[in-house]
Amino acid sequence: MAKDLLWRALSIDSISPEYFPKVALYLKNGSNYVLYKDPERVFTADDFRRLERNLAKFLYVRSGDIDVLNEHVESNLGEMLSREDLNSTAKSRILYQASVNCVIDMFESPEPSVNLLRCRNMVEHIMQFVSEDTHTMESLQTVIDCDFYIFAHVVQVTALSLLMHEKLFKLAPDEMNDVGIGSLMHDYGMTFISSAVLERKDALSDIEYWKVKQHTQKGYEYLKSGGNYSDIVLNIxxxxxxxxxxxxxxxxxxxxxxxxxxQVAMICDVYSALVMDRPRRKANSHTDAIKIMRDEVKNGAFSPELFNYFERIVNERNGV
Ligand SMILES: [Fe+2]
Ligand SMILES: [Fe+2]
Structure with a gap:
């Protein structure tokens, strides 16, 4: 699926010098990775400026170092997100990056309970952030390396879906957490589909399309067989x-x-797919995405009532 998992892309915007552990960072040059900073050197404001001048958006971490980085970031996340000197854009980038790292591990091995626990904590952070912050739905284009589309997508669906549930329904904290886990895992079944199909730039054949559609049932069967996931998660x-x-x-x-x-996940899923760049087409603006979806309501895709709520909530978040 996501190729090249020996290296993990890290959005430069998500690097907060005080919260960055001693790990080496690399730049990607064609297909080579070149050392940018050794573990001991501190990442400074000059680094940001230099990288910005070179139009670099990502640095890379060896997968062997990723555990150190994740542990460090995740244990400091609460503190980072409550800091008053960080603006909400910076916070959302840090949160998205941390969530993506967590989901990559979860997609690689969904059974170890340690990953599930990490994702539960991550859902708590996302939930808190979406309920307090008014700019939740920033574009993720700059934050996530395009090879990692699926992970950026599931994190965006999770943020939207938690926001919808929080605004519309009174769920118990456990149920909200399951909504979050279900949304993070909704496309888990994509791991059973070859990247050749997922990354095709031209139209899919009927057989390929049929294979992609299998991700729902396959993901469900696999996650159900382990016995770790609730009905809310499995339904999503x-x-x-x-x-x-x-x-x-x-x-x-x-x-x-x-x-x-x-139903909520479906609406958030379609929206997220529309507003992100895909192998076969460019991203739509928020306004265009809503227009396309409104037509889809007329075609019978979503519950009109739920879609109206969705439209109101995301318009508000997008300042429309
Ligand atoms: Fe899906
Ligand atoms: Fe999806």
Missing amino acids: VRYHHERYDGNGYPTGIKGNEIPRSA
């Missing part, structure tokens, strides 16, 4: 491509037979 994974009119997949259930959390 299985039903997030079911359409309100019954023409979705994998089962074709319709209307409110589709679990509510999966």
